[in-house]
Amino acid sequence: MTVHNLYLFDRDGVCLHYSEWHRKKQAGIPKEEEYKLMYGMLFSIRSFVSKMSPVDMKDGFLAFQTSRYKLHYYETPTGVKVVMNTDLGVGPIRDVLHHIYSGLYVELVVKNPLCPLGQTVQSELFRSRLDAYVRSLPFFSARAG
Amino acid sequence: MAIFSVYVVNKAGGLIYQLDNYAPRAEAEKTFSYPLDLLLKLHDERVLVAFGQRDGIRVGHAVLSINGVDVNGKYTADGKEVLEYLGNAANYPVSIRFGRPRLTSNEKLMLASMFHSLFAIGSQLSPELGSSGIEMLETDTFKLHCFQTLTGIKFVVLADPRQGGIDSLLRKIYEIYSDFALKNPFYSLEMPIRCELFDQNLKLALEVAEKAGTFGPGS
16 A cells, blocks of 8 residues: 655645655646646536535545545645545545644644745645654555655 | 436537436425525526525525425526515515425536546546546545446446445446447437437346445435
């Protein structure tokens, strides 16, 4: 099992943080464009799903999978979106994404007066803690580290 | 019953078949006195709740009937405009039934082509080589399963998250499509499927799949 990459978006679609671990293929477009494409896709999926749903939804969109990877999605009531791509063997990881938000982003970025909100997170502490947390996950494999 | 609907999308993203197999009823009826303590608004020719969620009536629900008379769009079946009728104190007390608005055929066409693009973007943003598009999309109320054939036709099934056996159902639908749409001499490729045998066999396959899938909402 593997973690490929992780995106963190704020409510306006700004990519606050991006990191990758085992990513074999790049999208073939500049990173900034890729963030926009990813955010746009999630935005559309959200509206698609809320229209398609036969009953009223609570959490809404949770995850999708293709033949090669699985995208996990978590959104807070304030509109911060945590997106993690893993391989197909990983089950529901809502608690992990929630921890990245509440245990790392809120603690190290929102509560840090030196980190301006609404732009890419510069905090080295946040980056290293996030990296350590993701590497410690049970489904993060060390292969090709 | 746990398979909600089936969509067939051609390789250009056009919807060529749609079937609503089962729609759970989420409706709430309540008697109101003047003034109405909900804020209603007109959206896409429908009267929706904009504010004042209560008693099972949720924001986004549409007015389905007033005093037992059905509402079509912004008019009641007997030709009165809904917002005008509800704004008049003389008509109260009034009993209004709310529920999730049904998708119109235009919306279904739009959603099908929207999924077509999401499918393509899903494969473009893949971190792994050789990825297909979205095969399964999970939400808390339903799962969307998609199977794309080699010729580019997409079969999409919306089912309860606990419903099993959808992968074999998708292949079965492909088989039914090949047998009863493609082999029908009056069917033209990429065009909407209007074949009686296709309809019948699809409904049969859905019934079988619902029974075979181990966990339905009723179990």
